[in-house]
Amino acid sequence: MDKLCVDCSKALAARLLALVIPRTPVGKYPKSASKKGGTLRRGWTAKTEEDAKSGNSSNAADYASSLRIHKTGNAYTVEIVNPVEYASYVEFGHRTTNGGWAEGTYMLTISEEKLKQVAPGVLEKMVLKKLREVCNV
Numbered sequence: 640m641d642k643l644c645v646d647c648s649k650a651l652a653a654r655l656l657a658l659v660i661p662r663t664p665v666g667k668y669p670k671s672a673s674k675k676g677g678t679l680r681r682g683w684t685a686k687t688e689e690d691a692k693s694g695n696s697s698n699a700a701d702y703a704s705s706l707r708i709h710k711t712g713n714a715y716t717v718e719i720v721n722p723v724e725y726a727s728y729v730e731f732g733h734r735t736t737n738g739g740w741a742e743g744t745y746m747l748t749i750s751e752e753k754l755k756q757v758a759p760g761v762l763e764k765m766v767l768k769k770l771r772e773v774c775n776v
Contacts, residue, residue, distance in 0.1 A: 643769050645708045647762055648715045651754065653703035654761060655719060656683055658750035660699060664729065682723035691723050721747075 660683050666676040678691045685696035697705070709716045732743035 644715050647765050648708045648717045652717045655754050656699040662746040679723050682721040688722045
């Protein structure tokens with residue numbers, strides 16, 4: 640049962656990554672700039688901000704399967720973190736240098752809400768599959 644719960648947690652984490660990565664905006668810079676867009680997007684599967692900047696990040700499925708699942712009582716928790724320093728500013732919005740306000744994109748917030756809608760179906764399929772394996776049906 641514990642393995643099933645861990646597998647379900649990792650499957651939901653992979654689904655969340657599949658939702659949040661495409662929603663994450665990519666900076667567009669002129670060719671003359673030394674910056675390269677996509678650091679924030681790569682951050683979802685990178686261990687450090689430096690990995691995200693250099694492109695040393697895993698694909699989402701591999702990253703999700705490598706995540707540690709914490710069990711506390713009957714609850715299983717997986718933590719997905721974007722290590723890029725400015726991730727929260729893009730998520731929730733921020734002041735600009737000219738005193739204005741840049742609205743947040745809510746990439747993670749919206750993705751979490753979408754995951755909440757599909758999670759019961761995903762979990763039901765996984766539990767039914769396990770029951771068929773156990774019952775040899």
